[in-house]
Amino acid sequence: MNWISVKEARNPESIGKSVIIKGWVRTRRDSKAGFSFLEINDGSCQGNLQALAEACLPNYKEEVQKLGAGCSVSLEGEIRQSPAKGQPTELAASKIVVHGWADPLTYPMQKKGHTFEFLRAQAHLRPRTNTFGAVMRVRNQIAHSVHSFFQEQGFLYLNTPIITASDCEGAGQMFRVSTLDPEKPPRTPEGAIDHSRDFFGKQAFLTVSGQLEGETYASALGKVYTFGPTFRAENSNTARHLAEFWMIEPEVAFHNLEDNMDLAEAFLKRIVKDVLEKCAEDMDFFAERIDKTVRATLEVISQSSFERLSYTDAVAILQKSGQSFEYPVGWGLDLQSEHERYLTEKHFQKPVILTDYPKTIKAFYMRQNEDGKTVRAMDVLVPRVGEIIGGSQREERLDVLLERMRECGLPEEPYWWYLDLRRYGTVPHAGFGLGFERVVQFVTGMANIRDVIPFPRIPGWAEF
RNA sequence: UCCCCGAUAGCUCAAUGGUAGAGCAAUCGGCUGUUAACCGGUUUGUUGUAGGUUCGAGUCCUACUCGGGGAGCCA
Incomplete structure (x- = not known):
């Protein structure tokens, strides 16, 4: 079976294909009628792929219903035309493998919008937004x-x-590049710092242009x-x-x-x-x-x-x-x-x-x-x-x-x-x-x- | 570096000097081909740090730390 990107899976030309999708869960919506919707993003495009996960999946109760924002998954299934508004296609999942969980109690990225100030402090996770x-x-x-x-x-x-x-x-002002010991740099007889004994034999800086x-x-x-x-x-x-x-x-x-x-x-x-x-x-x-x-x-x-x-x-x-x-x-x-x-x-x-x-x-x-x-x-x-x-x-x-x-x-x-x-x-x-x-x-x-x-x-x- | 503003629950914010709250998230239940889903219940705090004033400070004062907006320097 072919592993394709979310971008490709969202293209109506993929309808009818059996594929594998790998990515991160953005959100999950449950239906008590016996299935859940998962939104999957893999960075290939702005939009998510909606995946339909039915209760007959062997790990539906134990795993699928516990998936939330940030979890990493692989899904197998068929790309279908989506009967509802909001997306051209969706994946009818026949198999879902969970690679990594994201504990909702501690995972900082929520489904809701965050301020950019907050996200700057989470710079390792903000690419997931x-x-x-x-x-x-x-x-x-x-x-x-x-x-x-x-x-x-x-x-x-x-x-x-x-x-x-x-x-x-x-x-403009430059950053100094030096291997001299800042605690006790070598000194010239006059008492100035002896830059000739630095790594490059003279003062060095990071480029400004x-x-x-x-x-x-x-x-x-x-x-x-x-x-x-x-x-x-x-x-x-x-x-x-x-x-x-x-x-x-x-x-x-x-x-x-x-x-x-x-x-x-x-x-x-x-x-x-x-x-x-x-x-x-x-x-x-x-x-x-x-x-x-x-x-x-x-x-x-x-x-x-x-x-x-x-x-x-x-x-x-x-x-x-x-x-x-x-x-x-x-x-x-x-x-x-x-x-x-x-x-x-x-x-x-x-x-x-x-x-x-x-x-x-x-x-x-x-x-x-x-x-x-x-x-x-x-x-x-x-x-x-x-x-x-x-x-x-x-x-x-x-x-x-x-x-x-x-x-x-x-x-x-x-x-x-x-x-x-x-x-x-x-x-x-x-x-x-x-x-x-x-x-x-x-x-x-x-x-x-x-x-x-x-x-x-x-x-x-x-x-x- | 300068001026102004700010810091309260995981997030976004509220609270005349007098018992610290809401929405979202989380969690439990309900409902639904749903889509920032919806409805109901539950849980959540060293109020940035250190001092000070006061019977009493989230609230007033001082210092510091961090953040935001503006300015300078520039790309």
Whole structure:
């Protein structure tokens, strides 16, 4: 007999087949007329398979009638058309084997809905809920689409290091990686900690970005992208930040900022289109239970072109908006979350790409414009999540880059290899970084980023 | 890190400073091709931790821990 998934068993084409189903019981409903209904889920899809268990089963009284949420089972039987509403098919069970019980007195997952706060403390069991099953299937689809999109366009998947000795990437606080004894570290004659005796012979950290390394490979192989874990030791406590998250960073030689924007827009549209097509049932669930507007938002993305405007124009729009913002708007000041949200949620009501920010509020490696005041930076803003992509055309001119580093007070020496890219065969190039969890958050409508990653790492929390 | 709010039964929540309750879950019974099933009975507590005020604290005060919302940093 064939073992098939719940997804396949729910398909009317399976009617008439004798099959085996393996999964977990979601709920049981008894009928005193002499049978019980079991709802079985195996993660293959959002819906459950209803199984009909009749009293003539040899273990009906001893086992079947004691099954409850969380129990694992195998069932044999025939797929039939369901006579009642609610499901296209059902399994008429001829044999039920119980693999593992779940004591209802202690099993934390109940048939009723739980708050996300409660489920975070049960992160090992929350994948058994409807919401997390749906989130993880969509997350998987997005990861698949990321690779498909880039592979189809001839990008090379590049694995940049997770441990880095550059303590100067300038992208936030870093986690230290060390094998020194924290109780009594080796000391220099002057009394400072002697990092030369650490594992790598110098201070080492977990990466905050693979961009600089990505640029080196783009400067030889043309089109590359990274997709890997990223770490930020910032004390951020928001629904949009994690200490450990996954980031996608394409880097393309001979691309300017316009090419970069085209790539970012096509990339996001592809992800949205794939999810709408291939995760329709899960998206129905999100639209019904999580965020009623999520489907409309995604349709807008896949159909309309992103609004592109300069930072300078954005500031003018904000100043003329008549809105009262908590933080001031002015040329040279960084835009606050409330400003970005106004632009993308109210003014344009679609994704917005802001470009050409003042160089004083952006990183040293971004390409300087002719005006000497702005750089070729871009931020892609989407409704509800805010900044989802940050990128730029990179400064490929050695003299300009060195001057910028001096302005930013950065030492040249640790960047010797990065500067070599400009000394030897330099090319215009551009790239961006996309927070994977923020995309999952945006696509599913989930309110908190901690609920779109299997095991969130945040300040004060690394359980599981 | 800052501001605000919160922590009471397994879960979600209620309780003028005066005997700690409901719904759901669990359990027992009834009913039904049921479907967040329904109806009736039963069980469930160191009120986050440590102090303090008071005749008396779930309730007021202080500190701490944890959580949520907002902000900053960013992806």
